Amino acid sequence: MTDFNKAIVLLSGGLDSTTTLAIAKKLGFECYALSFDYGQRHITELLAANHIAKSYGTKEHKVIKIDLGQIGGSALTDDSIDIPKSPSQGIPITYVPARNTLFLSYALAWAEVLNANDIFIGVNAIDYSGYPDCRPKYISAYENLATLATKAGVEGAKFKIHAPLIDLSKADIIKKGIALNVDYAKTVSCYQADEECYACGVCDSCRFRNEGFKDANIKDPTLYKNQIK
């Protein structure tokens, strides 16, 4: 017996995942928000995630601590690697090995317990220029795996990994969110935002975000410590 209207939504507290939550909600799903404390350099985005999960009336919000620091290999979880201040080429050093695979796997575990077959993830076009685990064929491969990996799959259910932003530019995501009344001032995208939610204004994430607002002709409500160049 499966409850078709339950969905797990991966929620980082950033612009993309918040828009994804707004979309899942609009589609009528009963949403369960899932965030990760994975050794990010700060907890500002988790505080944002908590606030957002509450404001969207999610049924439950879990924050799972995962130890990616022990694995290493990324500027986001390894203190010995600096976050770059200029645009990166190819796969960026902020790429966290197997991150989306791990996040989706925890979501899958929770989905099994909840009898849910739907998982939402806010990966998008800009990300997948650099991150292999943001491509549409990766998402399809995960759907196939999820269906084979689970009790529900053995019993004939099919898992759906919803990636509603996957083909959208940052500007299109913002326009979609604004149409759904997303309050972007409450979201945190910066890799090194401080506790007062001030974004650095120099990392890739700040740059993409700010360009997105410009391209969408919408005022960027983000507080930046440094003027974006």
Next chain:
Amino acid sequence: MTDFNKAIVLLSGGLDSTTTLAIAKKLGFECYALSFDYGQRHITELLAANHIAKSYGTKEHKVIKIDLGQIGGSALTDDSIDIPKSPSQGIPITYVPARNTLFLSYALAWAEVLNANDIFIGVNAIDYSGYPDCRPKYISAYENLATLATKAGVEGAKFKIHAPLIDLSKADIIKKGIALNVDYAKTVSCYQADEECYACGVCDSCRFRNEGFKDANIKDPTLYKNQIK
């Protein structure tokens, strides 16, 4: 640049994973052992894993703490569910949601950091009668996912998930291990072994293990608290 001779070996400290490590070693891989502290009811198997990793000269042994208790849904991680004392039908209550998917995902993350393309997992025929994530088609689906999920995959490498026990009975696994000089007295399979390594003698895992030794005509070196019926 990939180092083709490095492999991650998932090592629980049990009979199957220890045999798998012996096979990986025999095949000439430089082995990196990966264990999980996932809220099992005891740590005896992790102590066994540590001992075994050392005795096989693995290059490194990581124990990653993962919080499956927060997800719930299994007798192995949820104190409110008892471990059954009689053989179970269908998918057993000791099934941990998405466990192998999570374990393989951590292995994949480490493999990316090490530039390894090979992961060994000791799933086998007896398990996959009940656990969906022990079937050959699940393993193939994970290989496909791993190749799409990673930098190495983008650059043309293919990940191999080795499941050398997948078609073997418990007796065949034991025979293979004995041929490779595995010391099974040092391995722990029981779901509730005590700190002196005494196995309960009543759970499914004890039963399968003991039957395996009987079928292989090899004396079972396990210390059981209760006589196996």
